[in-house]
Amino acid sequence: MGSRADMLYEECAKRPEGTTFFQRDLTGMHIARDLNELLNLVGDLSNRHLLKPLQFEGEPCWKLRPKDIAEKLRRLVPDERLLYQHIDNAHTEGVWSKALRAKTNLAQPTVTKYLKSLESKDLIQAVMSVKTPNRKMYLLKHLKPSEDVAGGPWQNEGDFDSALIEVAAKVVANKVEHDTCIRVSAGWNNYTSSDRQAAIAHKKAQVKGVPDIEDALPVQPYHPPTDSGASRLVHRSNPGYPTTITLAKYLNETGLLRGKTVRESDMEQLLEMLVLEGTLENVSASTYRTVIPPTNQKFNGFVDAPCGNCPVFDLCSDEGPITARTCAYFAEWLETTSEEP
Amino acid sequence: MSYTQRETPILAELCTFLVEDMYGELAARVFSVLARFGRQRRVEISKASYLSSSQISLGLVILTQQHLVFHSPSTEATVFYDIDWQQSYALVRHAKIAHFVEERFNKKSANVISNLLTLGHTSLADLRDAYFQPSQQEEGAVNGKKPNGIKANGDTTINGQTSLVNGTEHDDHDDETLASPEELYGIIQTLMEHGWVIQVAEAQYLSAEDMHNIARQQALNDQWGGSVPTGTKDKDRLAQLIMANKRRTRDAWLEVPNFSSRKRKANESDYGSSKRTKLNGEGQYGSAGSYHHSPEDDLVIRVNPEKAAVAMRNEYLVSLVEQRISYTTARVYEILLRSLEKNIPRCFEEHPDPPPANIEDQPQWEPNPDHVVNTKDIAQRAKILGLDICNGLDPAAVARVTKTTSNDKGVLAQPVDHSSLSFHERSEIVEAHLRLLVDHPLHFVNWHARGQYRVDFDLMAKSLIQQEIENTVLARKSTVAMKLLRALKKKGKLDERQLCNTMMASANDIRGIVNDLTVQGFVQTQEIPKVDRREAKLSLHLIWYDMQRAREKLLHDTYKGQVRILQRIAFEREKIQELLTKANRTDVAGNETKYLKQTELDDLKKWKEVQEKLLLQLARQDDLVAVLRDYCGPLLTA
Numbered sequence: 001m002g003s004r005a006d007m008l009y010e011e012c013a014k015r016p017e018g019t020t021f022f023q024r025d026l027t028g029m030h031i032a033r034d035l036n037e038l039l040n041l042v043g044d045l046s047n048r049h050l051l052k053p054l055q056f057e058g059e060p061c062w063k064l065r066p067k068d069i070a071e072k073l074r075r076l077v078p079d080e081r082l083l084y085q086h087i088d089n090a091h092t093e094g095v096w097s098k099a100l101r102a103k104t105n106l107a108q109p110t111v112t113k114y115l116k117s118l119e120s121k122d123l124i125q126a127v128m129s130v131k132t133p134n135r136k137m138y139l140l141k142h143l144k145p146s147e148d149v150a151g152g153p154w155q156n157e158g159d160f161d162s163a164l165i166e167v168a169a170k171v172v173a174n175k176v177e178h179d180t181c182i183r184v185s186a187g188w189n190n191y192t193s194s195d196r197q198a199a200i201a202h203k204k205a206q207v208k209g210v211p212d213i214e215d216a217l218p219v220q221p222y223h224p225p226t227d228s229g230a231s232r233l234v235h236r237s238n239p240g241y242p243t244t245i246t247l248a249k250y251l252n253e254t255g256l257l258r259g260k261t262v263r264e265s266d267m268e269q270l271l272e273m274l275v276l277e278g279t280l281e282n283v284s285a286s287t288y289r290t291v292i293p294p295t296n297q298k299f300n301g302f303v304d305a306p307c308g309n310c311p312v313f314d315l316c317s318d319e320g321p322i323t324a325r326t327c328a329y330f331a332e333w334l335e336t337t338s339e340e341p
Numbered sequence: 342m343s344y345t346q347r348e349t350p351i352l353a354e355l356c357t358f359l360v361e362d363m364y365g366e367l368a369a370r371v372f373s374v375l376a377r378f379g380r381q382r383r384v385e386i387s388k389a390s391y392l393s394s395s396q397i398s399l400g401l402v403i404l405t406q407q408h409l410v411f412h413s414p415s416t417e418a419t420v421f422y423d424i425d426w427q428q429s430y431a432l433v434r435h436a437k438i439a440h441f442v443e444e445r446f447n448k449k450s451a452n453v454i455s456n457l458l459t460l461g462h463t464s465l466a467d468l469r470d471a472y473f474q475p476s477q478q479e480e481g482a483v484n485g486k487k488p489n490g491i492k493a494n495g496d497t498t499i500n501g502q503t504s505l506v507n508g509t510e511h512d513d514h515d516d517e518t519l520a521s522p523e524e525l526y527g528i529i530q531t532l533m534e535h536g537w538v539i540q541v542a543e544a545q546y547l548s549a550e551d552m553h554n555i556a557r558q559q560a561l562n563d564q565w566g567g568s569v570p571t572g573t574k575d576k577d578r579l580a581q582l583i584m585a586n587k588r589r590t591r592d593a594w595l596e597v598p599n600f601s602s603r604k605r606k607a608n609e610s611d612y613g614s615s616k617r618t619k620l621n622g623e624g625q626y627g628s629a630g631s632y633h634h635s636p637e638d639d640l641v642i643r644v645n646p647e648k649a650a651v652a653m654r655n656e657y658l659v660s661l662v663e664q665r666i667s668y669t670t671a672r673v674y675e676i677l678l679r680s681l682e683k684n685i686p687r688c689f690e691e692h693p694d695p696p697p698a699n700i701e702d703q704p705q706w707e708p709n710p711d712h713v714v715n716t717k718d719i720a721q722r723a724k725i726l727g728l729d730i731c732n733g734l735d736p737a738a739v740a741r742v743t744k745t746t747s748n749d750k751g752v753l754a755q756p757v758d759h760s761s762l763s764f765h766e767r768s769e770i771v772e773a774h775l776r777l778l779v780d781h782p783l784h785f786v787n788w789h790a791r792g793q794y795r796v797d798f799d800l801m802a803k804s805l806i807q808q809e810i811e812n813t814v815l816a817r818k819s820t821v822a823m824k825l826l827r828a829l830k831k832k833g834k835l836d837e838r839q840l841c842n843t844m845m846a847s848a849n850d851i852r853g854i855v856n857d858l859t860v861q862g863f864v865q866t867q868e869i870p871k872v873d874r875r876e877a878k879l880s881l882h883l884i885w886y887d888m889q890r891a892r893e894k895l896l897h898d899t900y901k902g903q904v905r906i907l908q909r910i911a912f913e914r915e916k917i918q919e920l921l922t923k924a925n926r927t928d929v930a931g932n933e934t935k936y937l938k939q940t941e942l943d944d945l946k947k948w949k950e951v952q953e954k955l956l957l958q959l960a961r962q963d964d965l966v967a968v969l970r971d972y973c974g975p976l977l978t979a
Binding site for chain 1: 354663664665666667731732733734735736737738739741747749750751752753756757773776777780782809812813815816817820823824827828831841842843844845846847850895898899901902904905906908909912913916947951954955958959960961962963964965
């Protein structure tokens, strides 16, 4: 009998993990000779916690449990087992300890005690919920907490994973830059200023004998060396602007996030953050492009002077210890001396 | 009493400094009394100031001449005086105005405008006489030999604007020297047509309140025979009429009179002036080139204080484009804005029609047809200026227009010389620049119709204010602080968790920044109790950002920064006062190297550098003030 049950278990274990078995599946394995025996075998396995009884649309069905977990389960006291079942039912969403108490009608200390013992037996885990930061949610050890509990791909243990965000942001920003901008090298348009007009004007002047005002070549304006040998970033004239969807797909394809996938909403969150940060800008509601970094970052007259950044600006007055006369920052900026306060 | 209340309001202090610097101590004393006590009569000024009656008169004359004070209409028995803050602050812009005019017209115009600035207002005849003394017979002698009539009123250090009128040492061909009264009249006419110079009217001396009362009375007289209407509809109608009256009064100042003299020969005068020439005696007919009085001599003119802000706005926008997009695009934009400038007398309508009572009647925002330009005009102008318009674009776009190709590094297969482009190609390339401007989130221009683009200044003004607030925060703190501000701007009131989610940062990282920004007055916090007891744990804590508040705070701080700069200049000057006195002695001036020691020369040089640095910063802070204050009216907070 025992060996037959084991045979049934082994046969089921050959199927892909997580398969749900219905009665017809189990009979199809031709291990039990008749229905009665099959029921006995299943009953035996269920008692040993190797099969987990379930119901699907009113029809009984079963799932396999790994042997080591079944072993541990066998050693639990009934209350512990009850808790375990409830936690198991909550799947990846997890269940709050207070909700557990309400469901099981156990006393608070008992619940706490057994939850601890289950945790120490490596059967369940406690996770901080992102939605409600002060609630501990319990779920089975081998499960990955759902997004509602653990947050999206950007979060780790209930908090934002700043290192991951930074890397992902960089990758996305690079991708957007590649799609919407072109780096133009300095000598992109190396025309030799043939001064064709000058030549024409000169010729005309020679023919006419009198220079025409209209033909006079205008004075070439002073051109500051903005291009001085360096390449510049320029927006493409007709780019295919990347959207939230294409970028999410791109980021998932890079495999950078190791197993985590980025949904559209996650990507939208990231992109919105990048827009706030000033790395990207919206072209339309869901398309983005790179912000060209300013050639020479100037702020404004106020913050470029000492007063704009002064830590004691609010204390500075016409008289007293802090004034324009005694200001150390002015002295440093102007390279002069200030009065001793 | 908190320290903020103990201080004099900062703008009053700033303006008093400016007045003192420009017009001396007496004017500043009278000004500061008015600044401290507000609208008052002469008797009260004299009580508060310890000045003698004649001194007060003198001070008030200077202030009135410069349009720094308002006074109640002359029809009333007692005259009240009040400060024109806008005009008083504008003292800091004198050098800028002269500079703008020089850039847009020429040195001669700049010379005329800086004289007008110094004089406050003047009649055309007086101005002419100052340039060309009437007693002189020969025109040739006018500029060359004799000293000019106008003297600087005071120290011009603030603006660094150098003295007035035609210098005596210049020869006749100097491009700053006016050749004839006709030329002067021509310049004035051009400046008036472009809105830099306007007529003086008595209404300009009316404070906002007086102006309102007069406009109201006029509306009442016109429509309701002087009695106040009662119905709601009539009241709305009244409010509308008042605004319309104010606008009409103001727009009349901008009218350019028909300058008859400009193309008229001396002896073909119309009836108006022939009367005068007779009075002046027959002798004048003979002397060639001598000047006849013309009907517009009585015209009293002044600089239009609102025009400077328009030019400043354009300069600011161009520099923003240069930073954000590219040098060449900025030049294209400059051409575009300059071509509009003539039609824009002011940055925003100060007396708009009052909004209708119910929201649905709110008129749709309508683009201003005066702010539309043609691509072709810009292309034409860019050609005249010899601008290399191919720069700053995606090479692929240039290649498409010129039928060549570019590789992935953007190098053109066939280089394009911008001067050899056809008119059509040129227009297309300008169009590409304009598209860059359209695509930018600030929307520097908007598409209007085929080949036409429009600038929506009003819509941009708010973004510019936001821009400067962000800039300030960015420079002071960090990107995170700026991010926080923008997050709040976009999302409205948030609690800490929502804010973390938007910024994708942990609460610990942003808590400190929220505190700092709150202390600096850029963001506000709010606590809403959920239960009767006000318990921190059971309350909502919201963080929010109000642009109008941040704008006022930053404006106040900037004024304060300007005051500190002026104080520092005074302090630096005081430190080497002795040396300056020495250097200004008539025997020393001009021969500094001969009479002064090397150390003294070094000190003098250092002082000049320091002064220059501070004045430059003052002017740049003024740019910030203009963005925050002058480009749009108060923002309504919901």
